[in-house]
Amino acid sequence: MDVPYLPSFRAEGKLEELPLPVLVMHMLSRKATGMLYVESGGTTCWMYFEEGFPAGVHNPKSQDFLGQVLRELGYIDDNAFNQSLMEMAKTKRLQGQILLEMGAIDEQKLEQALGLQVARKMSKLFALKQGSFRFAEEEELPPPQEPIRINPFALVYSGIKGNYGQEDLKKALQVLVGKSCRFSGKFVERKDLFDFPPDDLADLELLREFRLPQEFVRGVRSGPVAGMMLLATLMYCGMLELEEAEFAQPIPGVARTAGTTARSAAPRQAVTPRASPSQPAASRSDVKPSASAARPRAQQGQRQAAGVSPDLQRKINEKYEQIKTAPLWKVLEVEKDAPSEAIKRSFITLAKVYHPDRVSKSGDSDLIHRMETIFARLNEAYQVLSDPNKRAEYEKRLAAGGDAAVATSRPQDARVQYQKGIVFLRKKDYKKAAESFRWAAELEPENGEYQTWKSWTAYLAEGDQSEQRLLQLRDELVGVGKKFPDCFIAFKQLARVYQKLGDNDRYHQALVQANKLNPKDVEVARELRLWNMRRQKQQKKGLFGKLKR
Structure with a gap:
């Protein structure tokens, strides 16, 4: 954890x-x-x-x-x-x-x-x-x-409820001072495991948006101590998401805490993609980058971008991985049957957290790329789930192919990532290329071309030219060739690996197979012609040697 x-x-x-x-x-x-x-x-x-x-x-x-x-x-x-x-x-x-x-x-x-x-x-x-x-x-x-x-989740809740007094709770919740909080997507998936009474679950709905902790506990119908117990339970279970205090939205009927100003909940026009006039979407001008008041520990081995807290970097990286295969309701961190109002609130909240402007001055092109991708995916998810017709069509696809089929196989999105990978490869930005091809391969795992480029660009991005790494790449491409025997690019890149390893016979075999699959490829045809010329030259030398003897 x-x-x-x-x-x-x-x-x-x-x-x-x-x-x-x-x-x-x-x-x-x-x-x-x-x-x-x-x-x-x-x-x-x-x-x-x-x-x-x-x-x-x-x-x-x-x-x-x-x-x-x-x-x-x-x-x-x-x-x-x-x-x-x-x-x-x-x-x-x-x-x-x-x-x-x-x-x-x-x-x-x-x-x-x-x-x-x-x-x-x-x-x-x-x-x-x-x-x-x-x-x-x-x-x-x-x-x-x-x-x-x-059940460990229900155990933590009952343990806190039965043994923590007001002073214990105040001490435990000190980490939330000066922050706003909301429940995370993990809680949406696992909330039934806590065995919360219906009244507690109703109170926790307030945390779909960022709230100031002190205002949340005042807004809980069962009283402040009950509110603190709920916060402590989610906090200890790692299911609270924290942001700066300015992210907090006011709770109707609860007086604002002195000295805090909540961000406006009213969204502006969408940037990517455009929203219809009746639908809210997040604009890049809606959220300004904020300096972190507290600096949590950095994730081990992670380079920190200028002006971006380690916690935000961690959230961006985790969300970026999640949106690759998650169904749309998980992208927006709501229940599968969430009503339109819950979808709207969650979208607005997430669009502020993952707004590209928060990292625009970081100087980290990778982080900016990830944030822009997340932002676009959030908009896409909202456009589908907030439109009854689009949502019905999406659910129809789910019913036909199952949750996993829709979540893990998205050919159109995979194609977009593949095209990005090709652009990055031409620019010799191997790290971004590897990331795009990896995403494409995960979105459409039965595409041999994506799997080939995933392995090849990962090799280039690592910069490890050792023979051991080449042998690993060879094994990966051999595996792709066996699974996808008609994949031209797999045999073309495999030929290059054999050439680097000095295995001339297998180099030739891979070239022949690649040429058979795509006779129009100029590079393969040229390399095959050169190989044949060298072989003929060697054979002539051998013949002249015999004549001289």
Whole structure:
């Protein structure tokens, strides 16, 4: 989980620096298996994780006994409960096993009750906010316990709700001071996993747009503390997106915080593509670049563009990769069945975040290119989803080919990226060419020409002329040729690789195959003619040598 406003994972440390909710989400992100030991106030507790999911717990202070949980669920009556307790005292066996033998419950009810019991014990560990922790990777769950996987998102919410007071929440949310926030696209996809009550989900709708945190908590119907709990839950789960305070939109009925000025929500005329008069779209003059008030840590290995915060660079790079294959509703970070008003609000918000003017003075041509591409794709998504006829046609295509077919195969968009790649290649801008061809290949994976140029330009962009890298390129192009035997460009470029490697026989074979597929290609025909001339010359030399002897 790489979120700028949260601390990075460490295998051991202090809970004051890396709170338990963040540790739980780090385990999920890392798909970790092992034991997390927590020591606080002279007590040692532990939480077991299986492939990232919390799946076992030891909490000496918890009084959540299985029989009580089963009674609360209405699965056993007082008589069965008391009988099982007496049998436990006699035989020292587990209460669940006894109740199963009595016929009081079945396996399904026992599993449900055990899950609730484990979740409650885990939730109470969130009361530990001071102390130390240590993660022992691959350490197994001690018998007789068996792993019971618990929903980590619902666990974080219940842990915060049951153990965090107002002062705890204020301390946790300090990172949001001076910022505006909204929920991210990840939350749109996973919000059902939190088990939020309907009222909480309704309040969270306010965060479809950027809000000032202090105004959001005042606008929550359940009160400020409930609002802070919602913010803390999304923050610890890495599902808040932060921007400068000036991005915040006012909440109707909530007084503005002194000293803050929200950006106008009224969009202007679209730049790319043009919007119809009835449709809003973002204009490049609508958003001015802003200096970052706080500088989150830079992504490792990432060059920082002048005047652009590492957090914004990270968001641009992640969004750029997402829009290549994501369906349109995910491009706009809304639900598939989102109403037109939600689509409009999300579009306006995203168009401000990913407006090209925010990076126009960075001097980073790659970043500017990515931002312009994102901006255009957002406009395209809005034009389709906001028009009932276009949306119906798009959904019809989805129904015919499935979500994956529409999301991952877009021949028209692939062709555009291919043409861009050719232009960049001619300019010898190999890095941009490689990016465009990679995108084209991902959008239309069954196109051998795109796959060939993807491999070739990646080789050029890396600048690694070693034999090992050439051999890797050779293997990639051989694979393309096998999958697409009619792909002329694959054999043409493969011939060049063989020539660089000094493998003359395979160089000739590749030229012959390329010439067979496209006899009109002048370069291949010339190289093949030169090869034949050299071969004839060598044969004559060999003949003259024999005559002299």
